[in-house]
Amino acid sequence: MKVLLAIFIWSIFTLIGVGQNKYDYTWTFGTNIGSNKNLNRIYFSDTGIVKIDSLQSNFNIFGDKTFICNQDGDPIVLFTNCSILDSQLDTMYGNYTLKSNRRNYWCFDPIDYYYPYDQSMIILPDNHKKNIFPILLMDIASIERDQDSLKALDYGILYSMEMNLTNTISKRLVNNWNQVHFDTFAPGHLTACLQDNGKDWWIIVPLDASVCYLIYEYTSAGLNILGRTCVGSKIYGYSDGISSTSFSPDRTKYARYCPEYGIQLFDFDSKTGAINRPKYFHEEGGRQPFGGICFSPDSKLLYVFSIDSLYQYDLTSDHVESSGILIDTLDRSTGKTNISAFNSGRIGPDGRIYIGGLAGGQYLSVINNPNCRGKKCELIQQAVRLPGNHDYTMTYAPNFYDFKGVRECKETNSVDLNNENFEVFEKRGDFIYYNFKDKSGWISIYSINGKLIKTMKNVSPSGVISIEDFTPGAYLIQANWGTFHYEYKLVKN
Structure with a gap:
């Protein structure tokens, strides 16, 4: 079955995982x-x-x-x-x-x-x-x-x-x-x-x-x-x-x-x-x-x-x-x-x-x-x-590694749409309209598996992205412009 749409593979974490044992994968x-x-x-x-x-x-x-x-x-x-x-x-x-x-x-x-x-x-x-x-x-x-x-x-x-x-x-x-x-x-x-x-x-x-x-x-x-x-x-x-x-x-x-x-x-x-x-x-x-x-x-x-x-x-x-x-x-x-x-x-x-x-x-x-x-x-x-119901408890195991490689929670200038009073992204069918106000920036699109699909640098302050050729599923769009960072969760039906 397809991996569930609600989990998006942009990772705030980078594990020190080269050679890491995978006892709980x-x-x-x-x-x-x-x-x-x-x-x-x-x-x-x-x-x-x-x-x-x-x-x-x-x-x-x-x-x-x-x-x-x-x-x-x-x-x-x-x-x-x-x-x-x-x-x-x-x-x-x-x-x-x-x-x-x-x-x-x-x-x-x-x-x-x-x-x-x-x-x-x-x-x-x-x-x-x-x-x-x-x-x-x-x-x-x-x-x-x-x-x-x-x-x-x-x-x-x-x-x-x-x-x-x-x-x-x-x-x-x-x-x-x-x-x-x-x-x-x-x-x-x-x-x-x-x-x-x-x-x-x-x-x-x-x-x-x-x-x-x-x-x-x-x-x-x-x-x-x-x-x-x-x-x-x-x-x-x-x-x-x-x-x-x-x-x-x-x-x-x-x-x-x-x-x-x-x-x-x-x-x-x-x-x-x-x-x-x-x-x-x-x-x-x-x-x-x-x-x-x-x-x-x-x-x-x-x-x-x-x-x-x-x-x-x-x-x-x-x-x-x-x-x-x-x-x-x-x-x-x-x-x-x-x-x-x-x-x-x-x-x-x-x-x-x-x-x-x-x-x-x-x-x-x-x-x-x-x-x-x-x-x-x-x-x-x-x-x-999940494919079926599960019982009352998560299957237990100790921590097999210490997660020392995780990144700290970083405060960002993420846009709060309610306060900014504008939409950065808007989906209309197979097109995504974006608006960075008056600043140019860059946009990256990732698949559900974390694979980079597309990167656009120095894009104009506003424009449109076509997703007509994308296969159905979940995607993450990351945008950076000026001092702002924004993430948009996209599901193509």
């Missing part, structure tokens, strides 16, 4: 419960979406999941906690062991199952051993409310295993069900980030109903525990299973969000793995039952997805807690069916933030310029139409 989405078993898949380049398609699964893939691609961006596996599936969505050798040792019933059904807690597993590339991928997996068990003074009804048990792809014919899970630590963890909330050497990993695991966290590192020697750190006073209680955790791309912040209890934001020391200086706040008008968080690529902003509202916090502010602004509320007046709420989001390889909905949505919303403050971040609601 293909995203696979789950299906909504009760719908068919067709899964949606999105393929990225450095500048945007290049293809969207669907594929058939024998399984009803719904709920928490993670994924990883090879260094070229081709999908390797989709992991649902209950099963690990290859690129064709068939089970990998050793998959049957994931049904063993379970403390609860979530994975008992061989076809229709889902794990209900968020971020319950991580797959990481071992940067020391080619084709070895360490896995951390959380299983859950139920407790009484007063057992061990725990406040949450389910607690997590942390295990490790490996995915071995050295034999292309016999890819398999190995070293399964090694209990990492004999303690009670939150039922999900696993996240990781690269260490400063670009090879090893930091992993933080919250303990259940506690202000304490266990800090791990994965190095050439394997998985090591560095210790326990207890910081702050905020405890997540019964609803801690619905939660989102993330490191900032620059590895200076660690955040945890539970819709009922709010946001916990910590400073993170990427040299030692320590978290400190906690801040607590809750989005205005919040208290939704579901939601998530995502840092901007430059790590200066934090976005909070709260179902019908999207908020942005300024992490450079001296008062982060009170810096939140409402970016937008969910637009239900578009006439589109199966729209998606603001439930969870993640940074794409192109530097945009893609936002998934809640149970049954067929769209992704997109933040085109997520490093920009306020409305300049350019949220486009229901921008990407």
